[in-house]
Amino acid sequence: MILVPIGDFPEALLAELSRRTKIPLGPARIDPAVAWNPARGQYDSTRLLAELKAHYPGPVIGATVCDLFIPVLTFVFGEAEMPGRSAIFSIHRLREEFYGLPPDPALLASRAVRELWHELGHLRGLAHCRDAACVMSPAHSVEQVDTKGESYCPVCLERLAGEQPSALSF
Numbered sequence: 001m002i003l004v005p006i007g008d009f010p011e012a013l014l015a016e017l018s019r020r021t022k023i024p025l026g027p028a029r030i031d032p033a034v035a036w037n038p039a040r041g042q043y044d045s046t047r048l049l050a051e052l053k054a055h056y057p058g059p060v061i062g063a064t065v066c067d068l069f070i071p072v073l074t075f076v077f078g079e080a081e082m083p084g085r086s087a088i089f090s091i092h093r094l095r096e097e098f099y100g101l102p103p104d105p106a107l108l109a110s111r112a113v114r115e116l117w118h119e120l121g122h123l124r125g126l127a128h129c130r131d132a133a134c135v136m137s138p139a140h141s142v143e144q145v146d147t148k149g150e151s152y153c154p155v156c157l158e159r160l161a162g163e164q165p166s167a168l169s170f
Contacts, residue, residue: 001024003116004055005026007064009064017063021113026060041067045069063088065090065091088119089116091111091115096108099142113150114145126156126160131155133148134153136153
């Protein structure tokens with residue numbers, strides 16, 4: 001598993017996420033321009049997943065500041081193959097500035113690590129969890145991101161227990 005920046009992802013935050021999750025950084029950035037949708041003014045997350053798969057043969061998660069969408073939703077915080085080898089998450093709507101508030105780097109890092117763990121859970125085959133404190137609980141707003149924890153609940157951990165050692169081990 002590697003963590004790859006897509007576009008101009010903040011270097012300090014990328015390093016922090018790598019440190020906190022123990023996921024090494026990939027060798028290069030991906031250009032998000034291929035996924036730009038001018039009609040929506042957003043980036044197609046499914047197209048970016050395909051780009052990640054085309055550039056990296058093994059498991060990869062992309063980190064971006066781009067505003068992501070899938071056709072049936074206004075926006076997504078991330079997307080992953082379930083199970084699979086590519087995932088992506090965005091900090092665009094996790095930033096306090098998006099809501100007209102002053103920047104809060106610590107809060108952004110906490111939100112970003114939750115979304116990273118969430119998408120990695122999908123890569124390992126985990127579906128959404130009913131436990132609101134579990135990192136695998138669904139989030140359709142930043143408030144829902146804030147209510148979940150940074151770890152998997154006992155049920156999700158048990159489901160992961162059959163997995164081989166990976167970036168999800170802690």
